[in-house]
Amino acid sequence: MKAIMVMFDTLNRHMLSPYGAPDWVQTPHFDRLAQRSAVFLNSYIGSMPCMPARRELHTGRHNFLHRSWGPLEPFDDSAIELLGQAGVYTHLVTDHQHYWEDGGGTYHPRYESFEFVRGQEGDPWKGEVSPEATEGKPNSGIPLTYQKILHHDRINRKHIVAEEQFPQAQTFELGIDFIRRNAQQNRWFLQLETFDPHEPFYSPESFRSLYPKLIGDRGNDWPAYGPVSETDDEVERMRHRYAALLTMCDDHLGKVLDVMDELDLWKNTLLIVNTDHGFLLGEHGHWAKCVQPFYNEVAHTPLFIWDPRSKVQGERRNSLVQTIDLPVTLLDYFGVQPTSDMQGQSLRATITSDLPVRKAALFGLHGGHVCVTDGRYVYMRAAVREDNQPLYDYTLMPTHMRSRFSPSELQDMELAGPLSFTKGTPVLKIRSAGRGTLHQFGSLLFDLETDPRQEHPIQDEELEAKMVALLIWHMQENDAPIEQYERLGLKPCSTRDEEVTHSSKRSNEGVKEHQS
Structure with missing residues (x-):
């Protein structure tokens, strides 16, 4: 038994052809995947955004009511760690730089091994001290706190030109290499995770050329978080920039499907293709996420699962499911019991016969x-x-996305709890x-x-x-x-x-x- 999770960041359900995307969006391999898997029509986020969602992927319970962005806590149950303790080899391949920041530093060590590809978004990757490094005006809509990220992004792009240099391409190459080298082994889990199609919507010319609106286009590919101020034509071009990057994601997904065909892995390999959330591309008069309520463009996510035990393919599932169900589904697949603190449910029966696991889904952001x-x-x-x-934040790991809590933030903290899931441990209560x-x-x-x-x-x-x-x-x-x-x-x-x-x-x- 083996399992592969192909995880994309910011994958929009309404831009994928199996979910009724506009006919100008090109995602043929997602169509191919839909023909080989159960397609979930009512999959929802839980906690927003990136790392809160990944905490759910480990713990099988919601993050957002108790704290904001942060690492796994000392009292958290990690499904990945439980798999390792049960003799399942776990491997992470990712270009998601947030794992290596203050607010994500305890996730990747839960895997038996991991590989990190540099260069996405504003990853502080290549050092460049020359004045030319700061040339060019950043998008005026991006808050000042992101100027450093924009600075590094401009430097990174000098080293990401050819298609094979793109972090996504390298991530999938490493993931497929792991699959090939271990195809004959048993009891392993691969999380093949790319930051794309997260903004900035920077993609190789080979994919941009598929969209006529992008021929000769060198406009901004990083939408500001907030209300739309652009013209209708500019909004449309931004959607096409997202679509070009999405087609690149589709192309690399197709390479994973090719390997599964070639090595006949469908007979003994669970395949989950998922995301953490979607993205507003001008809908509701807004860009992005987190600034506005979580409309379905963000909250209603795509999800595809192939389970070799039931062999259900080309069928749709209407049951309401969430991110917290995925770690429990993985544990169930390998015969490992979830802990009592996990609130997700295994989707095995839902895949087989659309058996519901809940009547309602809770979701939000701290x-x-x-x-x-x-x-x-x-x-x-x-x-x-x-x-x-x-x-208040309730935590023992007081970190933000890219920084620790400042002393001023900690001046009035209290000791509270324990909470029902903290294993009898009190936690810090921080305004x-x-x-x-x-x-x-x-x-x-x-x-x-x-x-x-x-x-x-x-x-x-x-x-x-x-x-x-x-x-x-x-x-x-x-x-x-x-x-x-x-x-x-x-x-x-x-x-x-x-x-x-x-x-x-x-x-x-x-x-x-x-x-x-």
């Missing part, structure tokens, strides 16, 4: 909207105060500034059946009360800190919501009973 969907409706609950308080920009959007409720593009929020007090009750129940299941309820203007339970909450709980328990 300090952002807290969202819940039952597959039909999506409810996004906003903070009630403009300062987005009260909000967090959160994201005040999200208050302007307010709480939002959408009916995906009548408004799949989420363009028309609905006002329905009775329905909102039911979704609030569902949200509260899931927050309680995740041991949400009491101030999260206060921040959102909620109470852990109320007379009005109690019946709906209990009904939701019975429904979830019914799913688990059905599974067993």
Whole structure:
């Protein structure tokens, strides 16, 4: 038994042909994959963005209610580590530079071995002291905190010109090399993970030439996080730049499928193709993610799974699934029991017969909207105060994405807990500034059946009360800190919501009973 996870960062469901992408987007190998796997139609994110999602891939439980971006905690259960302890060899090949920053430093050592390809985004890779290194004006829409990243990106691109020099190409080459060298061995897991098609949308000319709008185009390929200020033509060109990079991803996915065909790995190899989240390409008047609520362009993700035990291929699955289900699915495949702190469910029966594993999915970002969907409706609950308080990080690893917490941030920290999943360990409680920009959007409720593009929020007090009750129940299941309820203007339970909450709980328990 072997398993391969091919993970892309910022892979947009609505730009993939198996999910009804525009006909000008070229992703033939994703079509090929869809014919060989179960295609999930209701896969959702959990915690945003990159490293919070990867914590879920290890721990099988949500990150965002308790802390922001950060490493694995001392009390976290890592599915990767559990596999290794059970005799499954685990290997990571990636060009995702966030693993090597302060906020991601404890993930890659969980694997038996790992390989890191340099040069993506603003990876501080090549050193260049000459004045020419700082020539050129960065995108004025990028905050000043990202000037250093832009500086390194301009340097990196001098060393990434030929297609084989691109980090994605090198990552897949190394991943395929691992597959070839170990094809005859048993009980291994490969995580082949590329940062693409994450911005900047920089791709080789061979893929750009497939899109007529990009012929001779040398415009900005790094959209600013925030409202769209560009013309319609500029927005369209940015989408084509994303599509060119996406087609490069598709091409390298095809090489993995080729190797599986060549070595006849379909008979004994689990294949998962997934992402951490999507991306707004001008939809809802915004670029990117994290600045605005998590519309389906970001939250509703593509997911493909081939399980050699059931051999289901070319079929679609409607059951609601999440990122937290993937580590538990891997453990189940290799016969390893998940820990009691893992909240995800194995998707084995869902792949086989579309058996549901949950009635609703919780998702969000620390300090952002807290969202819940039952597959039909999506409810996004906003903070009630403009300062987005009260909000705290609960952690023993106080780091941001690229830095440690400053002494000033730690001045008023307290010791709190233990929480239900910290193995009896108290944690630091540190005040967090959160994201005040999200208050302007307010709480939002959408009916995906009548408004799949989420363009028309609905006002329905009775329905909102039911979704609030569902949200509260899931927050309680995740041991949400009491101030999260206060921040959102909620109470852990109320007379009005109690019946709906209990009904939701019975429904979830019914799913688990059905599974067993």
